[in-house]
Amino acid sequence: MDPKDYCFSTQISHLALDIGGTLIKLVYFSPNGDNSQDGSIVVGNGCSVVKGRLCFAKFETRKIDDCLDFIRFNILQHSGVQHPNGTTRDKFPVKEKLGIVFDKEDEMHSLVSGVNFLLKTVPREAFTYLDGQKEFVQIDHNDLYPYLLVNIGSGVSMIKVDGDGKYERISGTSLGGGTFLGLGKLLTKCKSFDELLELSHQGNNRVIDMLVGDIYGGTDYSKIGLSSTAIASSFGKAISDGKELEDYQPEDVARSLLRMISNNIGQIAYLNALRFGLKRIFFGGFFIRGLEYTMDTISVAVHFWSRGEAKAMFLRHEGFLGALGAFTSYKDQSHSNDLKPHHQAVQRAVLKCSGDDSFRHTLVAANINDGEAIECSINLV
Ligand SMILES: Nc1ncnc2c1ncn2[C@@H]1O[C@H](COP(=O)(O)OP(=O)(O)O)[C@@H](O)[C@H]1O
Numbered sequence: 001m002d003p004k005d006y007c008f009s010t011q012i013s014h015l016a017l018d019i020g021g022t023l024i025k026l027v028y029f030s031p032n033g034d035n036s037q038d039g040s041i042v043v044g045n046g047c048s049v050v051k052g053r054l055c056f057a058k059f060e061t062r063k064i065d066d067c068l069d070f071i072r073f074n075i076l077q078h079s080g081v082q083h084p085n086g087t088t089r090d091k092f093p094v095k096e097k098l099g100i101v102f103d104k105e106d107e108m109h110s111l112v113s114g115v116n117f118l119l120k121t122v123p124r125e126a127f128t129y130l131d132g133q134k135e136f137v138q139i140d141h142n143d144l145y146p147y148l149l150v151n152i153g154s155g156v157s158m159i160k161v162d163g164d165g166k167y168e169r170i171s172g173t174s175l176g177g178g179t180f181l182g183l184g185k186l187l188t189k190c191k192s193f194d195e196l197l198e199l200s201h202q203g204n205n206r207v208i209d210m211l212v213g214d215i216y217g218g219t220d221y222s223k224i225g226l227s228s229t230a231i232a233s234s235f236g237k238a239i240s241d242g243k244e245l246e247d248y249q250p251e252d253v254a255r256s257l258l259r260m261i262s263n264n265i266g267q268i269a270y271l272n273a274l275r276f277g278l279k280r281i282f283f284g285g286f287f288i289r290g291l292e293y294t295m296d297t298i299s300v301a302v303h304f305w306s307r308g309e310a311k312a313m314f315l316r317h318e319g320f321l322g323a324l325g326a327f328t329s330y331k332d333q334s335h336s337n338d339l340k341p342h343h344q345a346v347q348r349a350v351l352k353c354s355g356d357d358s359f360r361h362t363l364v365a366a367n368i369n370d371g372e373a374i375e376c377s378i379n380l381v
């Protein structure tokens with residue numbers, strides 16, 4: 001991509017980072033240009049409100065220097081940095097490179113905070129996806145808990161959420177997004193996740209997957225509820241096809257792989273929901289990427305195994321749950337901050353990285369169109 005295609009002018013005042021096994025997620029607050037000169041409106045009692053937007057960007061973890069350069073040259077340097085002042089708090093490992101102090105937040109806690117924040121404050125955040133139909137779900141704040149959160153990152157974590165800050169990691173699987181991408185790279189020689197997805201769009205999993213019909217002479221096994229088109233064994237046809245890897249189309253391999261991983265996660269998620277009697281399952285993590293085929297496969301798995309009892313739901317800001325949670329739950333020691341998306345009171349914010357309070361428009365370069373920006377305001381007390 002030409003750098004000019006992803007350069008834009010912005011102002012950054014607060015940020016949170018989630019450094020994952022595959023991707024680094026960055027959430028930052030960008031004040032609106034129509035705030036007063038110092039970026040805030042004073043509302044009394046020394047409290048000021050800054051209106052703006054939460055913005056989202058992601059970087060590959062192996063290219064962490066790109067992320068640090070992005071922050072250093074395009075955010076902090078231009079807006080002024082709050083340098084460390086000898087504090088003994090937990091320090092973020094990239095502190096030396098950026099010259100600022102980050103506080104660490106617990107990953108699971110951040111994931112849960114991120115989802116609760118989204119579900120309680122951002123309209124049309126959650127949706128179902130079945131048979132090609134996307135339907136937004138109206139969330140009743142009084143009837144939100146309990147739910148199961150399934151975060152599909154490099155690996156998969158399953159967390160039972162019972163309230164704000166009330167949660168338990170009940171299960172997980174190492175067969176996650178990293179498995180899809182890692183195996184996909186080995187089997188298809190593709191170079192990136194996007195390339196692998198593109199391949200999977202064009203493929204046909206039936207070429208490699210062994211279907212129920214392949215075993216039972218083309219018929220359903222209706223006695224045990226299996227249609228002839230259900231997958232009996234992922235990649236099973238490769239056992240006896242007499243083919244080498246090169247004889248298969250990479251598209252078909254990618255399709256089978258995506259189906260296998262999504263199906264397996266959907267099934268394990270359902271089993272855990274069953275274990276604890278949970279009816280709602282929210283799926284997050286960057287593996288999903290809003291991809292219809294992935295969401296459909298997961299939804300069908302949950303629907304099939306639960307006989308329609310449990311529901312798979314997805315989130316518009318699926319990939320940024322941990323970073324959002326860190327952003328909303330950070331308690332600044334020098335400021336009491338409130339993040340107020342759409343002017344509703346919610347939780348606390350963030351790391352303040354603007355030292356001189358003079359926000360400037362700067363040119364930034366990153367893949368920034370990764371998540372829809374959220375209009376909000378921050379209270380600085
Ligand atoms: N642009 C991308 N580059 C690499 N992996 C991606 C990309 N987009 C989506 N993914 C998928 O998302 C997974 C990482 O999800 P994420 O929630 O960021 O987890 P982690 O925190 O472990 O990095 C990858 O393993 C891959 O399956």
Ligand SMILES: CC(C)(COP(=O)(O)O)[C@@H](O)C(=O)NCCC(=O)O
Nearest residue numbers: 020021153154155156157172173174
């Ligand atoms: C270790 C992790 C929490 C890290 O999170 P991630 O970077 O994958 O989002 C996750 O990869 C995981 O839950 N793996 C599965 C481990 C298991 O339960 O077997």
